[in-house]
Amino acid sequence: MRKVKLWLAGLVLYMAQASAQPSFPINGVASPGSGAYALTNATIVKDAKTTLTNATLLIRDGRIVAVGTGLSIPKDAVVIDCKDKFIYPSFIDVQSDYGMPARQPGRPFDFRAPAQLETNVKGAYGWNQALKADVQAANLFVPDEAKARSLREAGFGTVLTHQPDGIARGTGAVVTLANERANLVMVKDKASAHYSFSKGSSTQSYPGSLMGTIALLRQTYLDAQWYKGNPRAEGVNMTLRAWNEQQSLPQIIDPSQGGDLWNVMRADRIGDEFGVQYIIKASGKEYQRIGEVAATKAPLIVSLNFPAAQDVEDPNDARYVSLADMKHWELAPGNPAALEKAGIPFLLSMSDVRDGRTFMSNLRKAMEYGLSEAAAMDALTKTPATLLGVYDKVGSLDAGKLANFVITNGPIFSEKTTIHHNWVQGNAYRVKDDNWYNITGSYALTVQGPGGSQQYNLEVKSNSSAEVSATDTLNTQFSFDGKMLKIGFAPRARRAAGAGRGMGGVQGGGALPANAVRLSGVSNGTQWQGTGLDSLGNTLTWSAVRTKEATPKADSVAKKAAPATGPVLYPFVAFGEAQMPKQETVLIKNATVWTSEKEGVLKETDVLVKNGKIVSVGKNLSEPGARIIDGTGKHLTAGIIDEHSHIATASINEGGQSITSEVRIKDNLDPDDINIYRQLSGGVTTSHILHGSANTIGGQTQLIKLRWGANDEGLMFQNWDPFIKFALGENVKRTSATSGNNRFPDTRMGVEQVLVDGFTRAKDYQALLKLAEENNKKKGATPMLVRRDLELDALVEIMNQKRFITCHSYVASEIVNTMRVAEQFGFKINTFTHILEGYKVADKMKAHGANASTFSDWWAYKLEVQDAIPYNPYIMTRVGLNVAINSDDAEMARRLNQEAAKAVKYGGLTEEEALNMVTINPAKMLHVADRVGSIKAGKDADLVLWSDNPLSIYAKALYTMVDGTIFFDREKDARMRQLVKEERTRLIKKMMGEKGAGRPTIPAQPSYKFVHTCGDHSHKMGLLELDEHDLENAQTELK
């Protein structure tokens, strides 16, 4: 009774809808139908939790009316018998550009090309053309049947589509994959707001880096907030208006550019700052840092695009494929399972996957690795629908929802299952229904010819295989495409070429002899009939009736054991470890200790390390339980501090403007950079990661400790005074811009103006902020709105001695002039870095109070270093400056001790003075001398034990320790080399096994690594390492 009521209610709803005639005129005769179907006798999986057997699905006019057992079927419903069939809600993909216009490719940051400083988009939009918040997918959407078909074949019925172009991408629309007008398939026209880390088709120079992108997003949140107050100075800004209107929608960000895992965390931090929980497109590598990913609490959109096995048979090809890439190949299918296990909500997406078949086979692979069916089902239906607020319409099979479902011949994730139909909004789309009916079994075949009727037995094994027999088994050819049949048979040749084939049947394409009987016909269910020819050319008619069904084989879904894999490494690269090394109590005995303190060099001295600190320095120390390291004949120094480094980041130069103080290195640290390990092998323990030198006021720097294996936050040096990079001279003038420079400044005269202008604006801004603060305290006053400016915030910090400068500089004039500009605004240049003409004005630098961080012997790599001399460190030291030797180069950083030694040769510093240039001196200029840079009780246990005098070319770091943890141990390194080799060998064999088993492989892909450089000079890099110029050259060649 209750069912009937429900049914009536549905009918009323249906009538109401049907009467709402659309505005679209009809070209022809209107043909409204009821669209009522009853799918009966099916196994219906309503959602991941609920499965009904022998049930009925009733739909009408595109919607589900009822789901259940024992439903009464309305008279006007077309009944489809779904015996042995399964019905599932169709899948939802939230990462799609279905029906969106084709996109223009963008262009990379080019150090040498002219800049485009302003937007070239027409209309009252915002300042940066990578912000396309005004774009609405619903406005652009055109159904695309070709693409819809391929998605439907993979089981999808609904997608969230958006235009994937720009850093802000506007709104997305939920649409179904029905082949109907845009109006009819639109489920929700403004369903989501989209963002990314890729500026897409924008040709504007800014942002030209990942950290610039992050800064732009942060600034835009602030601008949008400010814009709510309708600031007159801004006028109408349709970009910010649209941005604000979208904030209440689900916020989806695709930071997955280049598959960088850390972008997930980077994106989430932006959200955290502005109270937004993004749904984040995953990198596919989340298993590598599952804890960090879980901590974001972000739902993830996970592509099932797993890396293909590479063809590594040629050892010269295999040589260039990295362990990390091979391990990722092995472990990537386990990513969804890792997410499930960690309780991270996720959606599965077909984005980046070639086709539906690959999608399903990859999904099954993910299940082999431990993904549960229920989690997969939820990730494809309920979770996306819920996150998008459309679970009332799609995502399960419940009355009232859209009739979006698939009909299959078995459990949907099973390998043998095929999708017969994918129904979208009540329309059936055939995927593969030639096997809707299982035709296997025994048939009585009757062939009528001139000689009368002849009886055969026909044994059908599949749609392409059968066997005809009379008294003998005959050579048989058989095909069935769901409707049409072809049967051919002939007596077996006595000595046929292929004799000995056990099966006796001729499969598919095998040729039949000329004396074969050829039949063709049509299936009317289990009765077939048609015509044919015999070997003499006589016309035949035939019919066949199934006499016995084949007994179905039980679908063996015996769970395969999860494949054996190698461990996850921290970091996920060669020389990473399954377990990070731990802090130890260490007693170094009887070493020559270079204290970098007034105590100087102490012979035969012990140093005790406990809880990450140096506990004592002295003779005959003992500590029960301590690990003893014999330092006899060896030299112990403080860990080397590199004042100028560009390692361990995902981007380094934001060259889009002359002032980019808003960008921060800390936003894009890369803990997986092998250069961390390589530099530990050269005794480096602390590195100051600087922005590049592309512009006068560059980005905010980050001091890190080389804690190999830690995450990005774990690398950071805690409680340090923040710094910022400035630069002067040729680089900021864009001297290397071969096609001309159009960005101010082009001379050192202009560089001064950039600085003066920046700080003048910062001063005014500071005053305005103060004014507003005072005003807004007053009761009844009209609130004053000041646009919070991240760029000027940093400059205000500098003026208030809250942020300190390290300034790339070369020639005397610019050094002096920059000090004068600083003095004018009441601050100091903390450090001049590079400073190759510092020796010319060392007295003035001393008077100003600047530190100097320089190279030992570089010169003549461009005009502005024509007067650089290797005596520079010596002279500056003797004039009384605090001098450091820095690397600015991932290779040279491994030899900074030897670089410092050159000041003994060039000029004649003492050996202690020379070593101090890479230990305590940089610590002082970085304001961290209270913790690092020397060997003294109470300081951080950042130590290096050298095989030889640390200034010698023959010195090698034996142990390098950070905070009492030994991160580099030369003996262990030798063992790890062996492990790397073994693991590589295992994976190469495994990849070759894939090829051997006939599975698809792709040509070997050399694991190129992008190395970030300052753009100042050339670098000594490995064969597989590329910098910006290499990539540009590669691009030019492609064009």
Place this chain on the structure above:
Amino acid sequence: MKKILVTLAVLASVSGMAQETVYPAPAAKGVVILKGGTVHVGNGQVLENATVKINNGKIEQVGTNLPMPAGDVKVIDVTGQHVYPGLILPASSLGLQEYGGGIRGSNDFFEIGENNASVRAIAAYNADSKITNTLRSNGILLAHVAPQGSLVGGISSVVQLDAWTYEDAAYATDNGMHFYMPSLLPRPGGGRFAAFLAQFGPAQPSDPVKQALETIEKVKQFFRDTRAWNAEPVHAERNLQYEATRALFEKKQKLYVHASQVNQMLVAVDFAKEFGFEVVIVGGTESYRIADLLKQNNIGVILNQMHNLPTGDDDDVDQPYKAPAALQKAGVLFCINDDDSQNRGRNLPFNAGTAAAYGLTKEEALTAITLNAARILGIDDRTGSIEAGKDANIVVSEGDILDMRSSKISYAFIQGRSIELMDKHKQLFERYKYKYGIK
């Protein structure tokens, strides 16, 4: 007494001279004795407390307990110091490129066009380069000056570093042809770079490795054509490019193949086999992986840069440092270069020092920047070691020349001429010591 005179001369040049007044030394006449030093012969031999006798620019005698000749001889007491053969920079753009970048006018090292077989580096060599004297100050007395290029770069020469003009400088003229082999590594396009590159446009249109092999085949065809052409002495018209290769076939020149990848180097062997050229690899990053094959095929190697990062993440962190030891072990004729564009070559001895820290003996490391370089450049009959009959190209250091901690050059002789060790840097040093009153 004589020692004091020489010292005074050095001091005189220290005060108040610009590089413009650092004069090339006149031709060597008479006998000079270096007495009491530790002589590192360059061939592995070390002679303690030994004497080197130089006569008219040539090394006449080397040994311990040599009799002191009477008469007008300069005796320089180098007791406690180290005497080495002049170091040789084996592949460089010295004199062709004053500034590393940013100045088009500074380009005299890289010519336009794919095939510049007839282009000669020596024609543009600037004997007055400010860089030259900084190299001498670290003991580098000879350099192999090579043109760069996109395919066939042209012809190189060896120069000595104390000269008025390029003609004076020329030590071995036009003795090498340079071929810059295209890369045989698939370019970034897949893997981790796929998404990154996809932003910029469609994927690579064709197989770049195949293209490179075709380009190499073109170069081979060029040599086949020239061989045939050179076989016939009479031609209606001259062909300068063809003629330029004649010396290669006559083995008066070597073919320097600039290559770093294994496959590139294996292809380079073709040039030895098909044309009978004497082939030298320049670069040689991965040469350690095929050291035995290089040895079997008599291919020499100029290792361009010791102070380099390893090829990839998985490589031993010190791989480039220990590559020389692998070549040494296999018996490959190799030498060490310094092609760093920031120090402009002057760290050559320290590159060798690093090789010594990672597996070579110190004397082997020395050989790799002296005698082996001379052998590879085909000038070992005249220089590369401190042996009787050779040019007196000699450098004296207060300590181990391979270690920056102890390397301090006190004397240098090119063809027996005692050369000044003043350079632009020392002059600026003096100028600013003066400014600040630093003693």
